[in-house]
Amino acid sequence: xxxxxxxxxxxxxxxxxxxxxxxxxxxxxxxxxxxxxxxxxxxx
Numbered sequence: 001x002x003x004x005x006x007x008x009x010x011x012x013x014x015x016x017x018x019x020x021x022x023x024x025x026x027x028x029x030x031x032x033x034x035x036x037x038x039x040x041x042x043x044x
Contacts, residue, residue: 020040020043023043024040024043025040
């Protein structure tokens with residue numbers, strides 16, 4: 001792990017952020033950063 005060109009380096013983060021983006025973030029427009037942080041915290 002953590003070698004240059006290793007395709008598994010990003011797997012844990014992509015498996016976390018992928019569903020978050022598709023289920024929550026891509027479907028909304030947030031007015032403020034605080035609004036987005038509150039909704040993401042509630043989602044988690």
